[in-house]
Every structure is written in C-alpha cells, then in structure tokens.
Amino acid sequence: MQLNFNSPKPIYLQMVDEVKKALARGELSPGDKIPSHKERAQISQVNPNTVMRAYQEMERVGLTETLRGQGTFIKNDPAMLLSIRSEMAQAAVHQFIEEMRGLGIEPDEMAHMLRDTLHMERKEG
Amino acid sequence: MQLNFNSPKPIYLQMVDEVKKALARGELSPGDKIPSHKERAQISQVNPNTVMRAYQEMERVGLTETLRGQGTFIKNDPAMLLSIRSEMAQAAVHQFIEEMRGLGIEPDEMAHMLRDTLHMERKEG
Amino acid sequence: MQLNFNSPKPIYLQMVDEVKKALARGELSPGDKIPSHKERAQISQVNPNTVMRAYQEMERVGLTETLRGQGTFIKNDPAMLLSIRSEMAQAAVHQFIEEMRGLGIEPDEMAHMLRDTLHMERKEG
Amino acid sequence: MQLNFNSPKPIYLQMVDEVKKALARGELSPGDKIPSHKERAQISQVNPNTVMRAYQEMERVGLTETLRGQGTFIKNDPAMLLSIRSEMAQAAVHQFIEEMRGLGIEPDEMAHMLRDTLHMERKEG
DNA sequence: GTGGTCTAGACCACT
DNA sequence: GTGGTCTAGACCACC
Known part of the structure; x- marks a missing residue:
C-alpha cells in the first residue's frame, strides 16, 4: 500500500485505488477480510478518520460490505x-x-x- | 490549453504543464511572449490571481522570464x-x-x- | 517578528527573513513548530494568505517542511x-x-x- | 548609475539615490546640469516616464531645480x-x-x- | 484546527 | 496595459 502524501489526490481515494489494485493483482479475493480502520491507520501511518473515509467510499461503490462486529469484507460480486x-x-x-x-x-x-x-x-x- | 476544474491537481500547476506541453509540441518557442495574466484569465475562465501563480511558478523553475511592464516571455535556454x-x-x-x-x-x-x-x-x- | 508595512520589500519576504534571523539567533531550532498561518496572521496583523505565501516560500527554499494537517516545522538540515x-x-x-x-x-x-x-x-x- | 530592476525598491527612487551618491562622491557639484530625462532614459535603458518621476522627486526634495528651456540643475544649497x-x-x-x-x-x-x-x-x- | 486553492477586487510601479 | 502584492472570504482534505 503505497501512499503519496504530497500528491494532490486525496489520500482516502488513493487507499481505495490501492485496494482495487490488490484485487486486480489477486492479492485480495472476494470474501477476504480487510484490516479494521484502526489497524490500517497504524500500518499506513495515517489518521483513522482518513481510513474511515476510504472504507466508506469503498462501501459506497459496492467494493466492500461491513458486517457489524465482524469487520469489513471484500464483496463477492463477480x-x-x-x-x-x-x-x-x-x-x-x-x-x-x-x-x-x-x-x-x-x-x-x-x-x-x-x-x-x-x-x-x-x-x- | 485544456484545464480540468474537477481534477485534484491545482489549476495553476495544470497551466504550467500546459505551457510545457505546448513547448514540447513546438507550438511555443523561446522568446515567444505569452498572454498577460489578465488576458489568459479571461480566455481560460479563471481568476487572474490563479494565472499569476502559474506564471510565477514558471518563472521560478526557469521556464519563463519577465520584463517589467512588458510581459512574460519563454526563456531562451536551449x-x-x-x-x-x-x-x-x-x-x-x-x-x-x-x-x-x-x-x-x-x-x-x-x-x-x-x-x-x-x-x-x-x-x- | 518586526514587519515594515511601508517598506517596498514585500511583507511575505520580510517574514521569510524574520524566520531566518530567528534561526540565526538561535531562537528557533530545527524541528520547532512555527505558528499556523492563521495564528501568525492574527499575531502579525496581516492576511492569512500573505502568511501562507511566506510559508510556501520557506518550504520552497528548504527552510521548513510541512506535515499535512499537523503544521509547519523548521527542517532539520544542519x-x-x-x-x-x-x-x-x-x-x-x-x-x-x-x-x-x-x-x-x-x-x-x-x-x-x-x-x-x-x-x-x-x-x- | 547602477539600477537593479529586480529590487522591490522603485526604480525612480533608486535613481534619486544614485544622484545623491554622485553628489556625495563629488562627481556631481552644485550648479551642474544633469541630462534631460530623454537622454537619461536612453543611457539607463529605462522608460522616460520613470526618469520624469525621479526628476520630479528630486525637485520635490529640493535637490535640483529646473530652468525652463535650459534643463535641470543641481541646486546650490550648501x-x-x-x-x-x-x-x-x-x-x-x-x-x-x-x-x-x-x-x-x-x-x-x-x-x-x-x-x-x-x-x-x-x-x- | 492545519495546510492549501480559488475567487474577487483594490492598489502600486513601470511601459 | 503589465507584472505584482495584499486583503477578504469561501471551500476542501486531512488531523
């Protein structure tokens, strides 16, 4: 997950793209659980709020789905x-x-x- | 000069790039006068200050030089x-x-x- | 931070010089956070945009570095x-x-x- | 007469200072005729209007006096x-x-x- | 709150 | 008219 903090492209959108790329590469598969926003925030040295926005965006475009209490998962939409x-x-x-x-x-x-x-x-x- | 107002890339940097591209294409040559910031602003439908900023950035990177009261010119640095x-x-x-x-x-x-x-x-x- | 509003020297450049002088005097040290542009604007009775321009100039010459959303800091380049x-x-x-x-x-x-x-x-x- | 066109100090004020310096150096003496504004403009590669302003400023501060049809002279005010x-x-x-x-x-x-x-x-x- | 872009409009020096 | 500074205020992304 490479983020460019000086790019004019918002970080949360960069994060969405990175997930898409991981899917394209096959490193992520439908049904896979992705890290919680707090975890992701720590790993990527980013504010948790920013990760939240990225996750919301992914949910919005139908890339992921969230199961209460279980986490966020890559949607299985072939x-x-x-x-x-x-x-x-x-x-x-x-x-x-x-x-x-x-x-x-x-x-x-x-x-x-x-x-x-x-x-x-x-x-x- | 195509500007994308929805791009996250600042307009003034897009304008710098457009000038560079015009140079690369040979549409602009060393010594050429470029439109005054006010003229450019009208043509491109942006605020004169935004154009000024683009022009100052170009000056800063050595792309253009400015003659007090005469205008801005492409620098002749082959x-x-x-x-x-x-x-x-x-x-x-x-x-x-x-x-x-x-x-x-x-x-x-x-x-x-x-x-x-x-x-x-x-x-x- | 003394500014001379009647000097022909632009305020934003005066501000850059004042920071340099503070560094020379040892009143500012590498890593120090400098006030946000809005705070500085209030203190110095100038427009926030003018401070921004000074701060960007400092960044440009490598005097400071900026952390998104956190502030502007004196660069640690001995x-x-x-x-x-x-x-x-x-x-x-x-x-x-x-x-x-x-x-x-x-x-x-x-x-x-x-x-x-x-x-x-x-x-x- | 050295002028710095990139200095924030207005050129016409730089010209006034240069005349003062020439006086201080003894290169110019009370009663001396200074070049007409057009001549000066050509020599210094400056717009005649700018020279005019410099000459007006010198007159204003009592440095010179103008004799209609004869030219501008350094005032004899010891x-x-x-x-x-x-x-x-x-x-x-x-x-x-x-x-x-x-x-x-x-x-x-x-x-x-x-x-x-x-x-x-x-x-x- | 922090950095950052953009607009709008005033004012200045120089050509 | 041309470059250039400054003000004022809106809006955005990120912390």
Missing part, C-alpha cells in the same frame, strides 16, 4: 470484480496516450519508448 | 527546452508502467494493450 | 541551518561596503564610522 | 548638500548594525567581519 482490472488498465492506457499526445508524440514513438524503458528496467532490475 | 519533452515523456512512461505493474500486468501485456488501444482509436477516429 | 547565519551576515557586510563605497567613503572611514556609532549607542542605550 | 553624505552614510551604518543585530551578532564581531571582508577584497581586487 461482475464488478472482473471489470476492475480491465477498467483500471484501460484508464491507465488512455491517460498515457493522452499525456503523450499532449507532448506531440506519435503512436509509433509511444510504443517505442515504452518498449525501450521496459527493456532497460529488465537489465537494471 | 538546454532546458530540449530536455522538457524527453523528461515529461519519460515521466509519463514510468507512471504508466508503475500503474500497470500495480495492477499485476506483465510488460508484454502492457505493450499489447497499448498497441490495441492505439489501433482501435485509429479506426474509430 | 548544513543549511549552519550556513544561514554566515550567508546573511556576509550579505549584510557586502551591502554595507557597496553602499559606503557608492558614497565615496574609504575603507578606513567605514570601520571608523561603524566603531563610532557602536560606541555612541552603547553609551546612550 | 546646507543640504553637506548633509547628504553624512546622512546617507549614517543611514547605511544604522541599517548594517540593525541587520547584524537581527542575526544575533555582537558589535565586536560586526567590526571584525567588516575588517576581514575589506582585507579580503583588497587582496583580490
């Missing part, structure tokens, strides 16, 4: 779960293309730069 | 100008890779998705 | 802190010499006048 | 002329002392730093 990964990926792709286009970079060069960077990282890493 | 395009492009590539990696997507699939989306857009557009 | 005093003093000395030289006053007389004035003040004060 | 040098020098000394005191520097160290810097400059220059 349709939604399936779409998360592809939706977020598509969004990332689009954002990338828009950004590159804004810089006046042609599609061929976009693919080229992506490939180059991936190759470089493979060697270094 | 080295810096050359690097803007590649720096911003590289940043976009990295951000894309990180985002995709966060979703558990492999390098090959990244390139694949990018290519697919670019192809689709070509047909549609 | 190297920088040590240099502030000597840099500001050296600047003052240079400015003095230049000013006196502009008046056609010789080095010996500069030292002489300084000594005289210091003596006079000692007796008066 | 009392005032005599005081300029010592007044400006005293002001510089006081400002220096205040600045150093603001940094928590003791009188002895002030004199010490001044002497050191003067010595260093003598060797370098």
